[in-house]
Amino acid sequence: MNPLSLSRLVVMACLAWSLPATHAVEPQATLRSVFADDFLVGVALGSYQINGRVPKAEEVAAKQFSAITPENEFKWQALHPAPGRYEFKSADVFANFAKAHDMKLIGHTLVWHSQTPDWVFKGDDGKPATREQLLERMREHIRTVADRYKDSVKGWDVVNEALSDGGPELLRDSPWRRIIGDDFLDHAFRFAREAAPNAELYYNDYGLEDPRKRRNCVTLLKGMIARGVPITGVGTQSHFSLDRPALSEIEKTIQDLSTLGLKVMVTELDVDVLPARGGFGNADINRREQADPALDPYKAVLPDEVQQKQAKRYAELFDVYLRHRKSVTRVTLWGLNDGFSWLNHFPIRGRTNHALLIDRAMLPKPAFFAVLKEGQKKREEKKAP
Numbered sequence: 001m002n003p004l005s006l007s008r009l010v011v012m013a014c015l016a017w018s019l020p021a022t023h024a025v026e027p028q029a030t031l032r033s034v035f036a037d038d039f040l041v042g043v044a045l046g047s048y049q050i051n052g053r054v055p056k057a058e059e060v061a062a063k064q065f066s067a068i069t070p071e072n073e074f075k076w077q078a079l080h081p082a083p084g085r086y087e088f089k090s091a092d093v094f095a096n097f098a099k100a101h102d103m104k105l106i107g108h109t110l111v112w113h114s115q116t117p118d119w120v121f122k123g124d125d126g127k128p129a130t131r132e133q134l135l136e137r138m139r140e141h142i143r144t145v146a147d148r149y150k151d152s153v154k155g156w157d158v159v160n161e162a163l164s165d166g167g168p169e170l171l172r173d174s175p176w177r178r179i180i181g182d183d184f185l186d187h188a189f190r191f192a193r194e195a196a197p198n199a200e201l202y203y204n205d206y207g208l209e210d211p212r213k214r215r216n217c218v219t220l221l222k223g224m225i226a227r228g229v230p231i232t233g234v235g236t237q238s239h240f241s242l243d244r245p246a247l248s249e250i251e252k253t254i255q256d257l258s259t260l261g262l263k264v265m266v267t268e269l270d271v272d273v274l275p276a277r278g279g280f281g282n283a284d285i286n287r288r289e290q291a292d293p294a295l296d297p298y299k300a301v302l303p304d305e306v307q308q309k310q311a312k313r314y315a316e317l318f319d320v321y322l323r324h325r326k327s328v329t330r331v332t333l334w335g336l337n338d339g340f341s342w343l344n345h346f347p348i349r350g351r352t353n354h355a356l357l358i359d360r361a362m363l364p365k366p367a368f369f370a371v372l373k374e375g376q377k378k379r380e381e382k383k384a385p
């Protein structure tokens with residue numbers, strides 16, 4: 001490529017990242033700068049995106065976002081694959097990246113029913129572990145991990161997805177609950193507080209916009225608070241689609257959770273644009289649906305009409321978050337760009353989804369500018385006499 005066309009490309013890329021002149025209040029505004037007085041704006045990343053092999057990903061992540069969540073690297077399976085064996089290499093990439101770019105690091109997640117190896121739940125003789133054995137294992141894992149990252153992690157998703165998705169039971173059936181009992185959450189939070197005296201400690205779940213699951217969540221958290229369990233925040237994952245759930249339910253969720261006196265975080269935001277057959281709102285990774293070309297219509301390109309619809313949806317969401325900025329302390333996108341999103345493989349493998357703010361070429365989408373505009377609008381309103 002001749003130097004002229006290279007410099008033209010660089011100019012084009014720079015322009016692509018600044019707000020169109022018609023909206024420009026601060027042309028070089030970024031997500032992290034625009035929302036700096038409101039809440040952290042975070043992104044989930046894989047260590048392969050920030051270990052020196054994808055410089056553009058590193059540049060965009062560091063420039064636009066003020067918090068990072070390791071998408072998989074802090075899960076039990078990754079950190080502690082076998083008894084007595086810890087693997088910290090990929091997790092350390094995050095601690096170093098966060099420090100180098102002045103970003104907050106979120107530890108996701110200490111106790112979850114998924115991505116936890118089978119040995120964790122086994123006793124010495126192949127039988128299930130006893131309650132005492134499992135509690136000791138949980139405590140040792142939490143102590144080791146939380147201690148290693150005590151100077152790096154701002155907050156931990158201590159327990160992830162413990163609530164049930166239906167039926168009469170409050171909690172889902174899981175080996176944690178079966179072996180320890182319903183109080184496994186209380187123990188996890190107490191162990192986390194013991195190991196990380198200064199960190200924020202969160203409960204994190206999906207589908208809390210559903211009134212039944214939300215009520216159950218409030219019941220669960222109220223009970224924990226009444227028992228003096230050291231919980232400081234709650235994350236609503238927020239895996240949404242273009243029109244579900246209703247904005248009113250999204251707002252009610254933030255209100256109900258903040259009434260508990262907890263910090264509220266939007267922890268895994270994305271807006272799925274692909275058609276679905278049922279099952280909406282259930283981000284249980286074990287859910288699978290039948291492949292069908294009709295459910296994968298935007299393989300080549302996302303039509304402008306859908307881009308605009310998605311931009312409007314993101315703008316409405318950030319309008320709600322900004323109105324509740326006193327309780328919402330972080331909004332994290334579940335992936336840096338459309339190509340990296342888990343939604344290309346859920347609930348059907350190998351589709352082309354477009355759920356995030358940045359496209360596969362690492363360029364900002366209309367949704368990116370819509371979010372930036374919401375932030376700038378609020379800043380201008382605040383400045384107005």
Ligand code: 9MR
Pocket residue numbers: 071072114115160206237268283285342
């Ligand atoms: O995005 C994650 C994906 O890369 C993993 O394959 C998947 C496996 O469990 O987990 C995804 O992240 C999940 C998160 O940890 C918890 N909430 C639901 C997320 C999407 O499945």
